[in-house]
Every structure is written in structure tokens, then in C-alpha cells.
Amino acid sequence: MNTKYNNWFDSKYYHILYKNRNHQEAREFIKKLIKHLKLKRKSKVLDAGCGKGRHSIEIEKLGHIVTGIDLSKNSIKFAKKFENSNLNFIVHDISKPLNMEFDAVLNLFTSFGYYERDKDLEILLSLQKNLNINGIGVIDFFNIKTVKDNLVKKEEVILENIKFKIVREIDKLSVTKEISFSDNNIDFKFKESVNTLSIIDFRNYFKKTDLEIIQVFGDYDLNKFKKDTSPRLIIIFKKKSQSN
Ligand SMILES: C[S@@+](CC[C@H](N)C(=O)[O-])C[C@H]1O[C@@H](n2cnc3c(N)ncnc32)[C@H](O)[C@@H]1O
Structure with a gap:
């Protein structure tokens, strides 16, 4: 298992191999997700593990204030071309909380699980710290069963x-x-x-936090998660202390 940041994500070859990564899919998913989360206009959103910013860019277009963070300097350099007063990108480790709170914290397209399992929990706790009391969080990971x-x-x-x-x-x-x-x-x-994390592993991680899972979807159309067939594992969570 890698203990330090995987420089593959920062290499120019990663960007050549994945240059055709699907922007249309990101746009449609974000529209559905943001609508589902019922975010008020000008909500503060953290895109943790934003890569080159394809989701952040779409979220800002929907009227929100977005911060994208990623450890890949090259990805952030690229994303910065799209910055404006409501969209900014920072080179930052998602296991270290930023000194601010967000209405939504998102970790999209398998930007989780690249280290030892202790570090997974550290990342979750960092997302928790960055979430405001009434905030909502999303982790979009693969479904290990269908990957297998x-x-x-x-x-x-x-x-x-x-x-x-x-x-x-x-x-x-x-x-x-x-x-x-x-x-x-x-x-x-x-x-x-990437760690082979199942929904059970995530539930066990969540037990060690002050966060609770409120919904689980299985694809980018937000259909219900089915262990045997869903392509994705999309976990929606909030703080336990939140009343509704
Ligand atoms: C599969 S890519 C997805 C990128 C982006 N969310 C997208 O959908 O285009 C995973 C990303 O997670 C980032 N990442 C992994 N571990 C990280 C960490 N500890 N802090 C910040 N970024 C990290 C990688 O640099 C990479 O950009």
C-alpha cells in the first residue's frame, strides 16, 4: 500500500491517459446531485480531491461558491485557468482540514482510499471538520463487487x-x-x-466519526445502491448533531 502521495496523479502521463475523462457525465451528475442536496444559492462547497476541477466548475456554474483541493500540483495548475471570484483551487491534502466550514463537502469519482486504512479515517474526520453544522457530505466511490x-x-x-x-x-x-x-x-x-472498501467498511468508518450516513445511491442517475449490480457507491452523510 502506498504510504505517501501517489505521484502518478501528478505525472503528465496520467493526464494523457485520462484526457478523455467524461465531462458530460460530470455535468449531468452534478446537476442531479446538487438538485438532490437542495443547496441554497451561494452555498459554500468543498470539492475534496478535485483533480482538474471538472465537478467544481459545474457546481460554480450552478450558482455556488466552490473551493477545489487536490495534492496534484499539475491538476491544480490546470484548474486554476477556470478560477473566478466564486471558484478557487488550492494544492492541499484532503486529510488536513482547511480552516473554514462548508455547506457541502464532496469527494467525487474515487478520490478516497489511496493510503492505509488509518488515513481513510483521517480523511473522513477532516471532511467532518470542514462541514458546517447543517451541512451535507458526499463520497462517490466504486462498488467493489462490480469492479471485481x-x-x-x-x-x-x-x-x-x-x-x-x-x-x-x-x-x-x-x-x-x-x-x-x-x-x-x-x-x-x-x-x-485503492483500498477495497465496501459499504460495510464505510459504515464502520462512519461509526468512528460524528457523521451519519443518510442515503446510499448506486449510480450517477441516483438510483438506489444495489450491492450486486450498481457501478458506484455514493454515500450521502450529515453530522449526527443535525436535527433534521
Ligand atoms: C481518480 S482522481 C479523481 C479526480 C476528480 N475528482 C475527477 O473526478 O476528475 C482522484 C484524485 O484524488 C486526488 N487525491 C488522492 N489523495 C489525495 C489527498 N490525500 N489529498 C488531495 N487529493 C488527493 C488525486 O490527486 C486525484 O486527483
């Missing part, structure tokens, strides 16, 4: 004249992706490893 069932063990993708060889494995603890390729006659190998 549909695992493509080996894949080759050619982009910008680079042949990326991807090998995926799952064991009890993590889903690992090894990406190897050569560029200008230099060989590269990166590894991305």
Missing part, C-alpha cells in the same frame, strides 16, 4: 503515440493498477492502488 466482477485484467491503450500497458489486480486489501509504457526510449512504470 468486471475486472479487465490486461489492457493496452495508445494515446499520443504512447502505448500504455495496464495490468489490474484485486486482492483482499486493494485494487491495483500497474501502468507501464515507454516514451522517448525511457521506460516508465506507475502503480495506483
Whole structure:
């Protein structure tokens, strides 16, 4: 398991391999999610693990005040091109709370689970600290059952004249992706490893916080989570001390 930040996310090759990441899907999901969360206009929203900002940008367009944070300097550099008075991006570790509170804290598209399990809890506690008393939180993770069932063990993708060889494995603890390729006659190998967290693991984490899960969805259309078939595990939570 990686104990330090995975520099794969900050490498230019990560951005080549995922340059076609789906913006349309992000836009539609955000519209549905923000409507569901019933956020008032000008709500303060934290996008924790924002990457290049595709969700943050859409949330700001819907009339909210958004802060996107990510440890990838290159992703934040890119996202900063879209900054305005209601949208800003900071290089920041999501396991360390910012010195402010938000009406909504979001952790989207598997931006969780890249470290030891203690660190997962640290991240959850940091999200809790950044959430105001009446705030609402969202963690959008993969559904480990369908990842297992549909695992493509080996894949080759050619982009910008680079042949990326991807090998995926799952064991009890993590889903690992090894990406190897050569560029200008230099060989590269990166590894991305995510904890195999199920809804039960998340429920156990939440028990150790002052947060409670209020709803669980299974896809970006916000259909109910079904353990065996849902592609995603989307957890909506609030503070236990919140009255309604
Ligand atoms: C799969 S990407 C998703 C990015 C973005 N949410 C999106 O949907 O485009 C996961 C992101 O989590 C970020 N990340 C992982 N651990 C982090 C940490 N401790 N602090 C800040 N960002 C982190 C990575 O840098 C990466 O940008």
C-alpha cells in the first residue's frame, strides 16, 4: 500500500491517459446531485480531491461558491485557468482540514482510499471538520463487487503515440493498477492502488466519526445502491448533531 502521495496523479502521463475523462457525465451528475442536496444559492462547497476541477466548475456554474483541493500540483495548475471570484483551487491534502466550514463537502469519482486504512479515517474526520453544522457530505466511490466482477485484467491503450500497458489486480486489501509504457526510449512504470472498501467498511468508518450516513445511491442517475449490480457507491452523510 502506498504510504505517501501517489505521484502518478501528478505525472503528465496520467493526464494523457485520462484526457478523455467524461465531462458530460460530470455535468449531468452534478446537476442531479446538487438538485438532490437542495443547496441554497451561494452555498459554500468543498470539492475534496478535485483533480482538474471538472465537478467544481459545474457546481460554480450552478450558482455556488466552490473551493477545489487536490495534492496534484499539475491538476491544480490546470484548474486554476477556470478560477473566478466564486471558484478557487488550492494544492492541499484532503486529510488536513482547511480552516473554514462548508455547506457541502464532496469527494467525487474515487478520490478516497489511496493510503492505509488509518488515513481513510483521517480523511473522513477532516471532511467532518470542514462541514458546517447543517451541512451535507458526499463520497462517490466504486462498488467493489462490480469492479471485481468486471475486472479487465490486461489492457493496452495508445494515446499520443504512447502505448500504455495496464495490468489490474484485486486482492483482499486493494485494487491495483500497474501502468507501464515507454516514451522517448525511457521506460516508465506507475502503480495506483485503492483500498477495497465496501459499504460495510464505510459504515464502520462512519461509526468512528460524528457523521451519519443518510442515503446510499448506486449510480450517477441516483438510483438506489444495489450491492450486486450498481457501478458506484455514493454515500450521502450529515453530522449526527443535525436535527433534521
Ligand atoms: C481518480 S482522481 C479523481 C479526480 C476528480 N475528482 C475527477 O473526478 O476528475 C482522484 C484524485 O484524488 C486526488 N487525491 C488522492 N489523495 C489525495 C489527498 N490525500 N489529498 C488531495 N487529493 C488527493 C488525486 O490527486 C486525484 O486527483
